Amino acid sequence: MRPRGHHRSKDCAVDSVTLTDVTYTYPGSEGPVLRDINLSIRAGEFCSIIGPNGAGKTTLCAAIRGFVPKFYKGDFEGTVRIKGEDIADASIGEIARDVGFVFQNPFTQMSGITASVYDELAFGLRNLGVPPAQIRERVEGMLELAGITAFRDRDPFQLSGGQQQRVALAAMLIMEQDVIVIDEPTSQLDPQSTDDVFALIEAAQKQGRTIVLVEHKMGHVARYSDRVVLMGEGRIQAIGTPADVFTDPAAASHGITLPESIELAQRLAGHGVTVPGSPLTVPALIGALSGGSHHVAD
Numbered sequence: 355m356r357p358r359g360h361h362r363s364k365d366c367a368v369d370s371v372t373l374t375d376v377t378y379t380y381p382g383s384e385g386p387v388l389r390d391i392n393l394s395i396r397a398g399e400f401c402s403i404i405g406p407n408g409a410g411k412t413t414l415c416a417a418i419r420g421f422v423p424k425f426y427k428g429d430f431e432g433t434v435r436i437k438g439e440d441i442a443d444a445s446i447g448e449i450a451r452d453v454g455f456v457f458q459n460p461f462t463q464m465s466g467i468t469a470s471v472y473d474e475l476a477f478g479l480r481n482l483g484v485p486p487a488q489i490r491e492r493v494e495g496m497l498e499l500a501g502i503t504a505f506r507d508r509d510p511f512q513l514s515g516g517q518q519q520r521v522a523l524a525a526m527l528i529m530e531q532d533v534i535v536i537d538e539p540t541s542q543l544d545p546q547s548t549d550d551v552f553a554l555i556e557a558a559q560k561q562g563r564t565i566v567l568v569e570h571k572m573g574h575v576a577r578y579s580d581r582v583v584l585m586g587e588g589r590i591q592a593i594g595t596p597a598d599v600f601t602d603p604a605a606a607s608h609g610i611t612l613p614e615s616i617e618l619a620q621r622l623a624g625h626g627v628t629v630p631g632s633p634l635t636v637p638a639l640i641g642a643l644s645g646g647s648h649h650v651a652d
């Protein structure tokens with residue numbers, strides 16, 4: 355992908371997404387679905403949102419992209435800032451320049467009017483009037499980054515779910531927003547496709563983008579996230595590094611399935627075997643058990 359100066363700087367002092375005292379009630383719903391949310395996500399951070407069904411994760415994403423309250427209405431209090439700017443007075447279109455969004459079902463977010471993967475990626479850029487030579491360069495780069503060059507001439511609707519999800523992600527990433535909000539992208543995918551999607555999200559983070567990801571696959575959350583936010587009943591129940599959140603009693607009390615390595619470490623502890631640290635992957639657990647202070651690559 356072509357170099358993009360300001361996207362590449364990973365200045366962690368800058369907050370990319372800031373929610374201050376956000377409380378929100380959908381029209382007609384009994385009580386608030388988001389309650390007193392205070393959350394600052396740094397530029398370039400990979401922040402995962404976890405929590406049980408109905409916790410408010412998707413609603414939180416909707417608040418970050420302005421759909422709550424601009425589209426859904428309802429009672430909204432508090433402030434959402436993107437790159438320091440309050441979005442209260444921005445239109446959804448203006449917010450979309452800074453915040454890209456991909457959700458669960460890739461099928462529903464394809465434009466539906468393009469004949470090939472190549473055109474699907476070029477679609478948004480053509481709409482913006484980007485010069486053709488630049489479109490070609492950006493599409494080629496993104497096909498490569500997403501590992502979908504082999505499907506470039508295929509009809510997006512004839513691809514597998516995993517391939518479609520990578521096309522949907524690529525079609526968003528090519529728009530080059532700084533903040534990427536992704537809601538359960540792998541819930542319908544097999545393990546290999548899940549790994550492929552995470553590799554692509556990680557590549558986007560490496561370009562300096564801020565990642566906000568809702569995900570139920572805790573092994574992947576543990577491995578990729580800088581920070582994890584545990585939501586429950588509309589509130590932030592725990593926040594911190596994956597090791598902090600997965601070992602917080604709130605994780606168990608909110609029915610979170612722990613990553614395999616942390617669950618194993620806890621079972622071993624029950625048998626009197628203490629595992630140093632909180633290994634986030636099984637290879638790291640094995641490394642910790644074999645006593646090496648060496649770093650086990652994951």
Ligand SMILES: Nc1ncnc2c1ncn2[C@@H]1O[C@H](COP(=O)(O)OP(=O)(O)OP(=O)(O)O)[C@@H](O)[C@H]1O
Pocket residue numbers: 380381383387405406407408409410411412413414426
């Ligand atoms: N458009 C809507 N109108 C009214 N209530 C809604 C609407 N969308 C969601 N809700 C309610 O808000 C609460 C939070 O929903 P939300 O979809 O944000 O949860 P979630 O954490 O994303 O859950 P899941 O894991 O099932 O996707 C739920 O009680 C849900 O029923």
Ligand SMILES: [Mg+2]
Pocket residue numbers: 411412413537
């Ligand atoms: Mg949801």
